[in-house]
Amino acid sequence: MDRRTLLRVAVVGGGGTAFAGSLWSAAFADPAQPGGGPYGSLRAADGNGLQLPSGFTSRVIARSRQRVGGTTYLWHDAPDGGACFTAGSGWVYVSNSEISGTGGASAVRFNADGSIASAYRILSDTNVNCAGGATPWGTWLSCEETSRGYVYETYPLGGTTAVRRPAMGRFKHEAAAADPVRRVVYLTEDETDGCLYRFRPTSWGELGSGTLEVLVAGSATSGPVSWARVPDPDGSPTPTRNQVSGAKRFNGGEGCYYADGVCWFTTKGDNRVWAYDAVNQRIALAYDDSLISGTPPLTGVDNITGSRGGDLFVAEDGGNLEINIITPDDVVAPFLRIAGHSGSEITGPAFSPDGTRLYFSSQRGSSGSSSGGITYEVRGPFRS
Template identity: 40%
Template sequence: MAISRRTLLQMMFVGGGAAALAACGGGSSGSAPEQGGGGGDPVDPGPGEPSPPSPPPQPPARELPLKAGPLANIGPLVDSGVDGILIPEAFSLRLVATAGRQPVAGGLGYLWHWLPDGGAVFPVEDDGGWVYVSNSEFLPGGVGALRFAANGDLLDAYPILQNTRVNCAGGATPWGTWLSCEEIQDGKVYECDPRGTPRLAQSHPAMGLFKHEAAAVDMATSTVIMTEDEGDGRLYRFVSVGKVSAVNGREGLDLDNGTLQVLEVEGYPNGAYIEDLDVARHIQRVSWVDALSPEKPQSKVREDHQNSTGEGAPGTRFKGGEGIWIQYWPEGEQEQVSGFEHPLRAVVFFATKGDNRVWALDLDNELIEVVFDNEQLTVSGEAKFDDVDNLVVSPAGDVVVAEDGDEMRLMVMVPNQPARILLRIPGGGSELTGPAFTADGSRLYFSSQRASAGLTGLLPVGKTYELTVPEAFRMG
């Protein structure tokens, strides 16, 4: 008997927990059914004996078999001793950069940028250190970088992209570059070298002109998935024609030649919106449709198409696309999605702030569902989340979502269950941006985009922090 996680939880809370578990065999919608008997290999029938009946086909899963990571076990928050920020016990926090100031003594006059936004961490193989890159959602925009030693010491700070416009979020590539996205109507995607110089940065207009928010690369399908921060926005993918030498000399995807497409949820074409959460919370089939006039600003294309045809442009509407990240499972750990062809290899998580939802997209089976929403999955004793924004997946599989607005929390998303609070910045009036983990999960970087730097009274220009994660909360 297949049963969803939500149904199981409801049965348990009604008071029949033990009975519910017995009734469903302790499984879930994504669990493989137990085989009867004492295990071992099935016994072949003897000569003339009938073959045992084939097991009945499993019904299609209604939800993806997602699991929480170790950060789901964090406890209450305490004062970190840094700017009033609250963090769990045994974690530690330090300020690593303040906008308008030199992050490192003797840093050749480089000042950390204003309005720090999306970011990512890149390992440095030469010495075991790493680089944290951070966008500037300012005009002019750009990207700054902080270079750390293997022991965590801050060694250097420098720009890797300059003279662009309102760089919001972006995405790390598997070949070690940073895709920085402009959040304006004709915004482009720029590729930068975290250890390079601004002159190495390249723009890639073939990836679309729109209010880019964030990007995530899947090499297995030669695609880049991208969000659009518009109320009538779409979820895009750029399908590359093949591989080329990237700006850092490594093999990457050709980002100048390919096809721009938009996601369409079955039954919700041409700008339709999935209003009903009971529908959105369960698996829906999706497909990809070529974007109209990919060489033109997409918001204008949608407007012109509506005016000329009376119907919406291709693609399902996603309200205010924000952060995006891909979680991968290695072979041998890929759980089968019941009733569908492929095991769970890669899931794209992305946030939409217009309806405070977090979505999960199974790339290989082409399935989508809402895995967090405020109507059902509020945190006990906490206000509802306001404007979910950047997000990141930790090396141990935790999905961490940043929040704008008055509360300013980092939320650990527990699929289809109440979330946990990892961090809170009191006072509001800013945005929590750029969450990114080091490769071993020991450090998490983030910014308060408009925190007062104390330069001119209460000038809100931004601060960037490092949260140290104890080993017990970073093991998968």
């Protein structure tokens, strides 16, 4: 039984038992290998500089320091992590700004037909807001990628002031992913000897208090793991990653995405995509470029998201600036490539609520400067 079958079982059965026992182990016994992607080869670059498969089109949504189309709002510098949220008959795309001191996050609101309704700021004057994650109750967790950085809970629809959440730990935050079944939030850490954390709120839906835990395991890349409480989430004087003996180290934690009993997360230092089986508390490798024969298609592993069809979409920081797809039958292949942006990275991949549009940014665009960021939308026949 391959991963697509398992995912479909999870959807039908509520996501509780599809990955149990030997089935989960078999599904991830071998990390993904290069092959023909489900959408075919990439075409020549379009007018926006994107190489896409046949049937897909792109548009530019916003450019740093320029007005978002049809609004007076100036888009932020260095767009980074992002997510989409339902907003009435339309939706909102939220994007972080990875700038020191004046970072924060902005939002673009879309009408039901995809036209831009408005754009606005939802978090201001925070520090190096890199990635984050959406909550089931419709908020965006914006994470500071600094030593003893904070998580800020923000409100994509606007009108509510963002709230700092120190109970979620002070460390070099990267991304977050909420697990509504176990009622925890997973958190990655962008350090060469970083950890994977989970936060257990005292009350689900309220992040003001709770328990911060760190994943504990040996040096193996697969097998059972456990969790241990971090004694001092404030991280001073001892950093959170150094407070628990046996905490498993990850080389540069980046993107984090939860679906159907599995938390997928990436590490840029070794170009890996990991899978944590939350049902049975096991980890495995979903992708490792050192296990690829020949030239690996996916390098500079960074942000990650998933589609309705169970495909993973992994953005590159470096490499040849692609978003690669990892299919449920463990094939990895390029989905899109940005031409002429060698000094940039791809950030913030996120699907619209109906799964028909993919948003992402080139953080520094063709200029290589944080003021040159470009945010895109891609439409097409995504698998469901």
